[in-house]
Amino acid sequence: MRSDTELLDHILDHIDNGTTDLGEQDWFEPVENYTSQSRFDAERRLMRRLPIPFCPVAALPEAGSYVARASAGVPLVVVRGLDGAIRAFRNACRHRGMQLADGSGCTKIFRCNYHGWAYRLDGRLEYVPHEHGFPDLDKNNNGLVPVHAVEVRSGLVFITQDEPVGLGALESLPELLTENQVLFDSSESVEDTNWKLTAEGTLEGYHIKPTHPESFYPYGYDNLNVIEMQGPNSRVCFPFRRIETLRDAPREGLSLNRMVTLVNRIFPFTSVNQLSQHCHVSFAEPESATRTRYFNYNFTLPKPNGSLPNDEDLARARKDAAFLADTGNQEDAKVVSDIQAAMSSGANTHYRFGRFESAIHHLHCNLARYLERLDEFEKSRH
Ligand code: FES
Ligand SMILES: [Fe+2]
Known part of the structure; x- marks a missing residue:
């Protein structure tokens, strides 16, 4: 330019x-x-399959700030963690798929409204109510599912949901x-x-x-x-x-x-x-x-x-x-x-x-x- x-x-x-x-x-x-x-x-x-801008980085000003919306029809949630890093997950509970976040805001934890499973800002499954009902559940393997890649460039958060076919805008x-x-x-x-x-x-x-x-x-x-x-x-x-x-x-x-x-x-x-x-x-x-x-x-x-x-x-x-x-x-x-x-x-x-x-x-x-x-x-x- x-x-x-x-x-x-x-x-x-x-x-x-x-x-x-x-x-x-x-x-x-x-x-x-x-x-x-x-x-x-x-x-x-x-x-x-391309890096696509999802929101401005300014929409995620502090730890716990999140933006949830669909991109290419897939509900996603993008959140700034306690470590300051921005992560993006598929917005679906690992129990029975309920969406965990709606719109934008700031939270300490993503708690599912359906049965109360709770996820940390880094996606880890933290808490399952009455956990004895899931004898084989490995909490370490049931965190929120991340997208393929997240990148902050020029003030925008770019998300690549799946293995990309090229750099696109980047x-x-x-x-x-x-x-x-x-x-x-x-x-x-x-x-x-x-x-x-x-x-x-x-x-x-x-x-x-x-x-x-x-x-x-x-x-x-x-x-x-x-x-x-x-x-x-x-x-x-x-x-x-x-x-x-x-x-x-x-x-x-x-x-x-x-x-x-x-x-x-x-x-x-x-x-x-x-x-x-x-x-x-x-x-x-x-x-x-x-x-x-x-x-x-x-x-x-x-x-x-x-x-x-x-x-x-x-x-x-x-x-x-x-x-x-x-x-x-x-x-x-x-x-x-x-x-x-x-x-x-x-x-x-x-x-x-x-x-x-x-x-x-x-x-x-x-x-x-x-x-x-x-x-x-x-x-x-x-
Ligand atoms: S669907 Fe989320 S706790 Fe059941
Ligand atoms: Fe015009």
Whole structure:
């Protein structure tokens, strides 16, 4: 990825020349890839065999902090132990499979609500009520079942559920969240749309003027983006018009915070967006070809000097998040749900993505590449 200085000069060139970043070629994505059950199932199986961001590390601030939710349809619980390490387990009791945790919180122990078996934060089975009823039970071999791997990178907890088919997003991960960004809000939402439609809606600026004439366009440009790829990930930069005030600014130590929106697509299901006054992280959990659950987290922006945000920064971040929720996000959601509704019309066998939409091309290409790997992997096991 370009440094902020390089990014600024590249953007100013585009402004002066009326240009934007262009991909090599256009791309046709079969509509079937948004509708077919077998494709959806394959995407979910892939999700279990790649490192996938599960939550921000900031959601696990202290020993006992946990986040429980399904990922690729599998209920998981991620918890910070007394030793500070973050572990992830399948969220199922070893007695008769009841889920042990729900949502997020902080606990000393996971006690099953069904019959009371209790597990330590490191997963060990600690206590079984009336244990004499299980004469052959070896408590040491009946702890919570861990996932294949957990890794903390760039402020995100990545989980690989099963033996992976590749590095996925970790092939080359950009810098994302920093330690001085404060998590101030989290929420969950459900949309009756395919997850890829929503992702696509964030990955190009070709639509900004027609779709967001009063919310985003007055502050931005018509079809002016810098699009960068890093591994299978991508970053799309949407400059604000106020960036032109930096034309003659000294380049040393320059920061483009508040001068650009940066949309990071962390391959393939996660977005980390640095917006005007806050940072929005969204983890997609596809539930069907036409339904997606989102786990959303809002952070303050990083401060260039590495200091913590003050009350004013926090107020601005909250206001920015509310503005987006009331305007641009609704405009995008309307587009996506309209496309979803027209999908079965038969008008298109393929969707066409042009040279302005190269980050979408990149997402689809890499998804196809990894689905192929998954297919080879699964065949080799039969
Ligand atoms: S299912 Fe958990 S204690 Fe019985
Ligand atoms: Fe949009």
